[in-house]
Amino acid sequence: MKKIEESVIERYRDTSTGTVGHFLDQGFLDWRIQCLYRPVKVVGQAITVSSPPTDNSIFREALNLAQPGDVLVIDRAGDQRHASWGGILSLAAKLKGLAGVVIDGAATDWAEITEMQFPVYCKALSALTTRKQALGGRLGEPISCGGVPVATGDLVLGDEDGVVVVPFEQVDDVLVKALAKEAQEAKMRELLHAGLPLAKAAEEARHLLK
Numbered sequence: 070m071k072k073i074e075e076s077v078i079e080r081y082r083d084t085s086t087g088t089v090g091h092f093l094d095q096g097f098l099d100w101r102i103q104c105l106y107r108p109v110k111v112v113g114q115a116i117t118v119s120s121p122p123t124d125n126s127i128f129r130e131a132l133n134l135a136q137p138g139d140v141l142v143i144d145r146a147g148d149q150r151h152a153s154w155g156g157i158l159s160l161a162a163k164l165k166g167l168a169g170v171v172i173d174g175a176a177t178d179w180a181e182i183t184e185m186q187f188p189v190y191c192k193a194l195s196a197l198t199t200r201k202q203a204l205g206g207r208l209g210e211p212i213s214c215g216g217v218p219v220a221t222g223d224l225v226l227g228d229e230d231g232v233v234v235v236p237f238e239q240v241d242d243v244l245v246k247a248l249a250k251e252a253q254e255a256k257m258r259e260l261l262h263a264g265l266p267l268a269k270a271a272e273e274a275r276h277l278l279k
Contacts (some may be wrong), residue, residue, distance in 0.1 A: 070209075070221045073114055073240055078138070080210065081112045083225055084247040086233045088254070089226065092246050097234040098215030101192045102171065106183045111190075111227035113140040113168035115219050115234065120205040122148030125199040127206030128158055134208060137166030139227040142234070144212035145174030152195040156181030163187040171232055173214040190232055253277040 088270045090097065099191055105113075120127050120143060141162070145153060154170060156178035169188030175195035176182070182189050209221045217234050224235040235243050240250060255276045260270035 070089055070114065070116075071237055073222075073224060073237070075138075077079040077240060077244060078114075078224070080110050080244055080248065081224065082110060084226075084251050086226055086228050086230045087133065088250050089233050089235075089243060089245050091250050093235075093243060095235070096217055097238070098171070098190075098217050098234065099173070099192070100231055102173065102190050102215045102232055103188050103192075104178065104188055104227065104229070105179055106186065107193075107229045109149075109188050109229060110153065111133055111140060111169040111188045111225065111232075113225055115140055115142045115145070115216075115221055115223045115225050117142050117209060117221045118155055118210045119144040119146065119205075119210070119212050121206060122146055123151055124201070124206065125153045125158075126201050127208060128154070131208055132158075132165060132167075134169075135162075135165065135167055138168050140168050140221050141170045142212065142214050143170065143172045143174070143227060144214050144219075145172065148174055149192065149195050150195060151175065151199045152177035153199040154189060154191070156185075169225075169227060171214060171227065181241050188227065189229055196217075200264060206252045221248045226254060249278050 152175040154176045172191040176191040201204045222237045256274035257270045
């Protein structure tokens with residue numbers, strides 16, 4: 070997997086999905102995919118997984134492949150009923166140092182996951198779980214998650230508002246724009262607190278986007 074420099078990943082922690090949403094239209098996962106607890110911030114490179122609806126066997130291989138700081142991004146092949154991810158898998162992922170998990174489907178064990186504060190983004194909770202059936206699955210191949218194409222190595226940014234996936238080739242460009250937007254909005258807040266009208270504050274801070 071092509072690696073993003075750790076300094077770049079750390080700088081993404083200074084921005085947010087909402088900031089990226091000011092200038093990027095693509096890459097935003099279905100709004101229903103939300104973290105099980107708040108506040109939360111996840112930044113890391115994607116390891117893509119596609120799992121059959123009733124089977125969770127592929128996740129053991131995924132955990133062996135993933136490195137500290139990675140984010141598992143899971144395509145559930147359209148299944149919304151079966152919870153393929155729960156407390157034990159979350160504990161294993163947390164102890165290995167993964168940054169989080171994003172599931173295009175359901176999870177289970179809300180209390181356990183919330184208590185350990187391991188970021189799990191999912192569409193819903195379900196008591197109907199998957200099993201070890203050895204039905205296969207795909208690891209490291211391009212997938213679709215939340216309506217967004219995801220490749221292993223892409224950058225995943227998640228917070229309280231949702232998840233955005235930035236293609237590997239666009240990571241540097243998006244970061245520059247996001248940090249500039251953060252600086253502009255910080256200046257606008259300062260000017261608003263100083264008593265300037267919104268239009269004037271926006272005009273005064275606009276130069277920070279150039």
